[in-house]
Amino acid sequence: MxxxxxxxxxxxxxxxxxxxxxxRGGATPTAxxxxxxxxxxxxxxAAKVVKLPSKPAVHRAPRRARVVTRATRSYRRPAPVYHFTGATHYGRASWYTGGYGACGHALRGYYAASRTLPCGTHVLVSYGGRSVVVTIEDRGPQSTLRDLDLSKSAFAALASTSKGVIWVHWRVQ
Structure with a gap:
């Protein structure tokens, strides 16, 4: 049924x-x-449909295969000295937890994520009279409204994690 x-x-x-x-008449012509x-x-x-012009084909050179050797993978360049070393910055920070950072290390202790600072950089972060030194071990934060993502333990040393986001002073060591 x-x-x-x-x-x-x-x-x-x-x-x-x-x-x-x-x-017409039950029979439909096929387009x-x-x-x-x-x-x-x-x-x-009852609308006008405009046909878009077709794009010309883009010809690109073939990509070369990249040869990765053991020496290439194990080599780490020293972290460059940035122009803001020693200068104090003011911005927003939040906290997060994670397993492995973008720098290839397990995330333990006081670590942080930064979009611009190189891996291994030590940063002094201050809030409300308290300070912690964190190591940049990850990339982020994803939001452009924040400067740093701190580990949960580093954030807890500065303020209650229930605050979520705080305004901090930070300086590259």
């Missing part, structure tokens, strides 16, 4: 759609080309 009802409703819907697309379909859409919806 349900199957008969479903088939009947499907046929009624198909006939109504065919009639709306310009079918053979893309242009025919555009014309039918224009007639049914």
């Amino acid at each position: 349900k199957l008969k009802l479903f088939v009947t409703l499907t046929l009624v819907a198909a006939c109504a759609t065919a009639a709306a697309l310009g079918g 053979q080309t893309y242009s025919d379909q555009l014309i039918r859409v224009q007639e049914v919806h």
Whole structure:
């Protein structure tokens, strides 16, 4: 019974759609080309359809395969000295937890994430008379409204984790 009802409703819907697309006398002509379909859409919806010009193909040089050796993977460049070393900055910080950071180390202790500071940089973070030294071990924060994402333990040393986001002073050591 349900199957008969479903088939009947499907046929009624198909006939109504065919009639709306310009079918006459129960027979609907099939659009053979893309242009025919555009014309039918224009007639049914009384709207003008503009065909976009096709983009020319972009030819790119093939990429070279990168050879990675054991020496390449184990080499770590020293962290560069940034122009803001020693300068005090003021910005927002939040907390997070994680397993491994983008710098390749397990995240333990007082660590932080920064979008611009290099991995291994030590940063003094201060809030409300309390200070902690964190090591940059990850990339982030994802939000551009924050400067640093601190580990939960580093954040808890500065303020209650229930605050979520705090305004801090921070300085590269």
